[in-house]
Amino acid sequence: MKIGYYPGCTLKSRAKNLEDAAIASLARLNVEAVELERWNCCGAVYSLADDDLIHLLAPVRDLIRAKDQGFDKVLTLCSMCYNTLARANLLMKDDEEKRNTINTFMEEESDYAGEVEVVHMLNFLRDEIGWEKLRQVVKHPLADLKLAPYYGCTLTRPREVTIDPAVNPVIFKDFVEALGATFVNFDHATECCSSYQMISNPETALKTASEIIASAQSQNADALILSCPLCEYNLGRRQDAILEKHGGLKPLPTYYFTQLLAVALGLEPSVCRFDLNPPTSAQLLQQKGLLAQTAA
């Protein structure tokens, strides 16, 4: 099976671990993720101004690429890219006036009316592969690992694009259990990590992010699973600053969901690129005996 794949800027640099693990895992599941040609940055956030169309050009152009290159579905890994592309797609489908204006303006591109479906890897796994099949393909169940999946904002809000019901989503729970791990529920699973505020208002952002770590730890989670490079920055890479400012918290390893998928499928640790995670990530897996060879 082939599917169009939209990486997003960060997956080619800082979040290469999210990408490499995903591509390898999909290959193991007999899915070829074909990267779109000539894609551009989607803008990371969906423009919320009703009169603003210029910020829609970027995501719409990527959807046009997917359509022109013959894909009826485009797969995303980054939650923010998923959200931006999905919302832009809905607009092109539903709003005739704006659709016409955008199509007329982008005269150098083909016309687009929402023909491509935007999917995130989690709902792709659920709908196209199925949890049962995934369970069967898992080689090394992640037993003895208590995982707290963190959705963040953009996978489940707003309702029109959510990958699962916005209140009490279960898709990540099903994913964790299909990998043989223990699911840990915590009340901050869909709370915002503070997103771009880590740049503009870092003190407030660190405080907000610390509440998520605290909440997951209060439920005795071994690790946090993430889908978004910005969440990973706020909760993973900046965790040292969080731990420093908010005493009483222990380090909490963070992983992208695709990395744990790759480990469970028995793939080479090198595809997981643990070198891009904080050191605690690889350490935890080694302790639990889940890294077959030395971590790369």
Add this chain to the structure above:
Amino acid sequence: MSDQGTLALEEETPKVEAKLIPVYIMGKKYEVPESLTIMKAMEYAGYKFIRGAGCRGGICGACGTVYRLPGDYHIRVGLACQTVVVPNMYLTQIPFFPANRAVYNWKDLKGEAEEVYKVYPELFRCLACNACSKVCPMDIPVMDYIAAIKRGDLEKAAEISFDCIQCGLCATRCMGELAQYHIAQMVRRIRGKFLTPPSEHCEKQVEAIKSGYYNQYLDELKALGALDPKAMDKVTAEIKKLKTLYNERQMEPDTAEDDWTPESDYALLK
């Protein structure tokens, strides 16, 4: 005098009437011959260039020109020295635009994308609106190379922006207020120094020159005889010898096979 030869006109060259067409230079109408380039047309109209002209050969980027045609909202671009006038062209030059040019210490760089981000953070304001690509007189997809730099692919960006002549028209149209061409220049420099493999044969040659390997051959050339600076117009024996040497030098033919070797290894680095 005969070997120099002056052209003797045997007959009068026939007079050609140039057809005049209207063009609007900075809003004012002029009638100019239709076969002229914009640059020549502006000079025909009486403008004297002290900015906005350079190589006159399409490569220096000084003469970026923006124009419109009647009844058409599209903004068109071209280099004044290369673009031929069309009737009712409504044009202006943009010889300079105050685009941000970062100051950085070349010696501090290690060739990483983050180094570009540090001095040009406005790079992330790009909206992918494509206005820059549309205005590039060299048909470079500017948006594409900015997208490549945003995702850390400096090699690709350097490749795409290779033909850039630094005219600055992209920066004039940019909504994010980026200076795309300055950013790309930094990226190309990084690629040249850090990403492309070092040129080993060049380094070897430089070593050879420094170690004096070529000095004997240079001395042999000098031994042909001294040229009299006061009599350079005379075709002296020395000049004849040099010309012969030059014309008979070994050259690898354009269609040489991979295994071509020179007949003599005189002055070649072994």
Add this chain to the structure above:
Amino acid sequence: MPIVISDQTVIQDFVRKVEEISGEKISKCMQCGTCTGSCPMIAEMQISPRRIVLLTKFGQQEQVTGANTVWLCASCHTCLVRCPRGLDLPKVMEAIRLVTLRMNENYIEPFEIDSETIEDLPPIALVSCFRKHTA
């Protein structure tokens, strides 16, 4: 804090602009305060989201645009999914931000971020921050 209603303090144009940019009818809000209760950034906000909507209804441009509320908003959309009236508060927040941004006043300047921070940040952070906080 009392709201003074007078022709000097009520700026009709502000309400109109916010409604136009957001596409939302501010009068939908019934002031239940669920948005405030859901907001992850509430701790540092000078004026709560609920009160921002109230003040906007009364055209109190100076108070609304002068508070840090809209600049602390992380566009998490929790308020939207919980609002009993379905008011798209994220859009209202964006509209209020844009009233300032479109006057060419950025909340953050790219060149003010120190180099080490830029080096450390992933592109996604810089792109989203500049989209929300610069014009």
